[in-house]
Amino acid sequence: MEDGRMDRVRSRVAVAGASGLIGGALARSLAADGHEVVRLVRRAPRDADEVRWDPEGGRVDAAGLDGCDAVVNLAGAGVGDHRWTDAYKTRIRSSRVHGTTALAEAVASLERRPRVFVNGSGIGFYGETGDRAVDESAPAGEGFLPSLCVEWEAAAVPAREAGVRTVFVRTGLVVARRGGAWGRLFPLFRAGLGGRLGDGSQYWSFVALHDEVAAIRHLLDREDLSGPFNLTAPHPLTNREVTAAMGRVLHRPAPFAVPAPVLRAALGEMAGDVLGSARVLPARLLESGFRFAFPEIDGAIRAAL
Template identity: 55%
Template sequence: MTTIVTGSSGLLGSALIRSLRADGVRVVRLVRRAPQSADESFWNPGKGLIDPAALEGAEAVVHLAGAGIGDRRWTEEHRREVLRSRVEGTRTLVTALTRLSAPPAVLLSGSAVGYYGDTGDREVDESAPSGEGFLAEVVRAWEAEAEPAAAAGIRTATLRTGLVLSGEGGMLRRVLPIFKLGLGAPLGSGRQYWSWISVDDWVRAVRHVMGERAVEGPVNLTAPEPVTNAAFTAALARAVRRPAMPLPVPAPVLRAALGGFAQEGVLTGQRVLPRRLLDSGYAFRHIHLNEALSAVL
């Protein structure tokens, strides 16, 4: 079996590839530099360049490429890059896949729970409509570029991923030093919901969707028990055996430090349930936040 992976150097792509290769799956990585091994193939999404020969014969494609959302301030230039990288990358890949003589059986295309906008304390699953804001706009455009693959007969699932917990990178790795100093604190009101998933469950869930022929369309990759930011802060402080600060970080301070990302990426949240995963028989390894943090740390 051959699987194509974009975004392979990121936290999620790297973890997925390790899992696939451990089970003997041949992985071809699409990279935006000169290939350095036989399992790499060059592509340039911005120019629509991709080698169809590298895609021929693949049974599955996992598309994770896209500019980081929360790793820098949201300048207008960065906002354009976040949107452009997802739209152009997905369009380039899907166009190539639909032109193959033997397209892959399944395309798993990256997405995010930002699709739902700010849900407050309202629970939502994949049947919920899209919300408002820049992230919701990005996800709608991102997912729309994958639709031609489904129209061409490729089983297509969009992976609406929440906050992925890993000790090797991502948000958790960035905030750990702060919490280990006893300086962790709720952000803003602390009442906004964070929908999380351990990196182990994320990889296992992706592979589950890859193999479950009945699963297509949007799939929420989040644990069944989202928590508020205040609860997340308390749990992480316990996990590193340090107290949390009693006073929250005020919203104006976060906006000054993070720019536009503070409002949509930190101060608002989504209370997302993984309905399609559960209905398809997926069994989470980490349902409760405390056990997930213990596992990844």
């Protein structure tokens, strides 16, 4: 990485969350270009490219990170995987905050520190924005997700204070065939059961999985970039517009609607995330020269398929 370009020089990159949707895609992309990917695992390592860690317990084998050019942390219990009971909210928080703290402290402790630490975050940082567009200059919102994201990002302080370039990727709703919100939407729409959620006026800030990975690699490459970056397509749409696009691309009508009271009864507090509106713009990413391959929703859906 002498010239700061990981796409030109073979590099060693540690990825936490490599079994997840985004982490897995990133690991495959890096490996395909000849980079060495070190995967953080919660069990005893089986191969030389694995490092053991315990994110909830806040422990990581720091020696396994020695010699890495970059560390990417995309690990964390799924926000939409379960109803938000108090116990599950605690698990969501501990898996992110404790895991990030452990990695940041491990990075800071190394004699040969990586050049960059990329840490996951989310557009939940901004909370409810209604139809108001926000970028990275906006303050944190209120509620569980904003407070989680604030703690999550703050946990990376040890790496930054040790002089490691630190980047936060505030990811939107990832359009992918499997996993994430779209992994659940595709089967419904294919079956002709798709439709808007609530009144459909809430903004969904989406990003194609291809662009998510490309943006992370862009941030790994650019040694002049640090701090928060919104990883969302430049044109957020309302849920009603997303629903229409899904029906259009999949050639399926989308006549149904799930009323807000039904969603609240079924999902509890998590319904606020589904019905909430987040109109988030990738201002800093665009200013850095990044170009989206799939800036529009139709292209993002086709790319996922």
